Amino acid sequence: MxxxxxxxxxxxxxxxxxxxxxxxxxxxxxxxxxxxxxxxxxxxxxxxxxxxxxxxxxxxxxxxxxxxxxxxxxxxxxxxxxxxxxxxxxxxxxxxxxxxxxxxxxxxxxxxxxxxxxxxxxxxxxxxxxxxxxxxxxxxxxxxxxxxxxxxxxxxxxxxxxxxxxxxxxxxxxxxxxxxxxxxxxxxxxxxxxxxxxxxxxxxxxxxxxxxxxxxxxxxxxxxxxxxxxxxxxxxxxxxxxxxxxxxxxxxxxxxxxxxxxxxxxxxxxxxxxxxxxxxxxxxxxxxxxxxxxxxxxxxxxxxxxxxxxxxxxxxxxxxxxxxxxxxxxxxxxxxxxxxxxxxxxxxxxxxxxxxxxxxxxxxxxxxxGIVTTPEPRDPADFIDDPDTSPYPIWNEEASYLAGSKVVWYRNVYEAKWWTRGEIPDNPVLNEWETPWVLVGPVLDGEKPREIPTLPYGVYPEWDGTVIYDKGERILFDGMPYESKWWNQGDSPEAYAADPDSSPWTPVRLEEIQEILIELEETPAVAPSGEEPTG
Known part of the structure; x- marks a missing residue:
């Protein structure tokens, strides 16, 4: 052997x-x-x-x-x-x-x-x-x-x-x-x-x-x-x-x-x-x-x-x-x-x-x-996803998901390994590298929806189609941060969802967004000159 x-x-x-x-x-x-x-x-x-x-x-x-x-x-x-x-x-x-x-x-x-x-x-x-x-x-x-x-x-x-x-x-x-x-x-x-x-x-x-x-x-x-x-x-x-x-x-x-x-x-x-x-x-x-x-x-x-x-x-x-x-x-x-x-x-x-x-x-x-394999059909009602009891959004064929995004599908939580759209999380492929999703585990009893983190106004400038952006610059678009992959002007970050390879923008990973939010919470607010700090 x-x-x-x-x-x-x-x-x-x-x-x-x-x-x-x-x-x-x-x-x-x-x-x-x-x-x-x-x-x-x-x-x-x-x-x-x-x-x-x-x-x-x-x-x-x-x-x-x-x-x-x-x-x-x-x-x-x-x-x-x-x-x-x-x-x-x-x-x-x-x-x-x-x-x-x-x-x-x-x-x-x-x-x-x-x-x-x-x-x-x-x-x-x-x-x-x-x-x-x-x-x-x-x-x-x-x-x-x-x-x-x-x-x-x-x-x-x-x-x-x-x-x-x-x-x-x-x-x-x-x-x-x-x-x-x-x-x-x-x-x-x-x-x-x-x-x-x-x-x-x-x-x-x-x-x-x-x-x-x-x-x-x-x-x-x-x-x-x-x-x-x-x-x-x-x-x-x-x-x-x-x-x-x-x-x-x-x-x-x-x-x-x-x-x-x-x-x-x-x-x-x-x-x-x-x-x-x-x-x-x-x-x-x-x-x-x-x-x-x-x-x-x-x-x-x-x-x-x-x-x-x-x-x-x-x-x-x-x-x-x-x-x-x-x-x-x-x-x-x-x-x-x-x-x-x-x-x-x-x-x-x-x-x-x-x-x-x-x-x-x-x-x-x-x-x-002497054991004979007997099918064990499961009750389909146990696998119908309810938005009110799902910790993450239920997977949608039309939606785009960034690396690190989590979704619910058939009462299980999946995490995206890379950007994906239209690929079902439980697609029956035999090798893990064939799917953009990894199974995290089941939805637990008593779970409720979790908010998707967005960044507040002012962390990065809002995207402006008239502005020229160099590689590495960041902007906000609908509360989501994006980073420029190369010099561009007039290219909306919205196009990323349809064609991520051609888009000059790439979303900032969710883990980094969470780190930025933690830093904002730990950083004292700075008041304008002559005013006392508030909050």
Missing amino acids: HAILWRDGRRLSSFRAILALLMTSALGLWGYISVQNWAGAASLEDRDPWFAGYVDATATPVFAFEDVDAAGARDIVLSFIVADPQEPCTPTWGTAYDLEEAAVELDLDRRLARLEQLGADLAISFGGLLNDELATVCTNPAELVRSYDTVIERYDVTTIDLDIEGENLTDSVAGQRRAEAIATLQERRRDAGEDLAVWLTLPVAPFGLTEDGTTAVQQMIEAGVDVAGINVMTMNYNDSKEQGESMADASIRALQATHRQLRIMYELADIELSDATLWRKIGATPMIGQNDVVDEVFTLKDAEALHDWAVEKGLGRMSMWSLNRDVQCGPNYVDLSRVSDACSGFPQGDVRYADILAEGFAGRLDASA
Whole structure:
């Protein structure tokens, strides 16, 4: 496991369509719609979150995952099932052993039976970075379904993990083939009364899933797969991590961005899910200790910070790469920046990362595998904006908004990142840089409208069309301050709203306006000569 935009063609979801209809009809439909229409079925929020560390089945030395002292009899994600280089539709463990060979040479079947005796559950992971995931090279749909099913039946698992990265992820044709095969397999098993939870494990950056990652998720959803969740590899960020940013903070940013992307992907599929349910559909998998990027080390402090945040948010899954590595390197392992399969590369002493990350994730793999994703439609009446209870103006398609402006839309507050006009605040784009708006948070109970700050007469001269203005000069126009971008005469600041690039004027940022008002309040009034100061 290693970590290394949305396409055009947006559509209006059923929720948006109904909401728009309700708003335009002033709730005229409300008496017709029964409450039951908006009461969702059982929610994923009730699913207990679980922890399962990855185990590299073919790593040397062999890791005794069935040993209580080594793994604590915890649930594990055994990796990786990949295609045989000579027989593309034949599943193997890391190309080194087919299933029968693994039973003999690794004694795998017996060790897994022992794991089950100890009360632990098992998930099987397909893919990884180094070899071909089955769907990448097995092009016969029926054979591909049979290959997946062979592994599932052999090890009697109810949860599979599709670790899709590298060339396996960039191959969208293979992605479609994979999605259709998994959809067929899941449908067959559910029709037979058997569970099959499908997790997608994908690379992530602090800005969220890559375009290839979001495509993989969409392919699964559109093919009809009930995706149990998206497990992101919070590791190996390279240049996407800010300088000085901790691994925990970068990981938290990545998970927040993934949550936003997942909400939009389900919304575009006309599946309404609550925020809490979406968090339950997200997992985190840090690479403990030394990452593949030399200057990236996931410390015990990072583990504690990420764990605490994940528990608070209600993530559905916590994993780690890997249980094989959850031990301090011995004195003979000199170069700790060189990643080892058998130790973390971090001075962890007797403390285990698994003990930190697993706390509070008390659910079990098998118990969560039976959850079926059920849409949770929301009551549109809860999202109709009322000017009398909104702290900021309700977004208007015809209005222009400066950087820093705040608006209300569907009972949420958004802030403009740059000048914008006509772009809805909750436009379903998968990448934050595609929208001029950032979500601040919901409108709170009891809030009232806030006044938009303007500057009093006399702070700057009023705009005069006959005056020549040099670059940097400021004026007032309808109480709003503007600054000249270049020499001009006769160009009204009002034109800025229609064409900001061509206008010689740019509005002064709201933050600076507020600072000016504070300075005015703190500065004593100066009376004309011969008079006493007043006020």
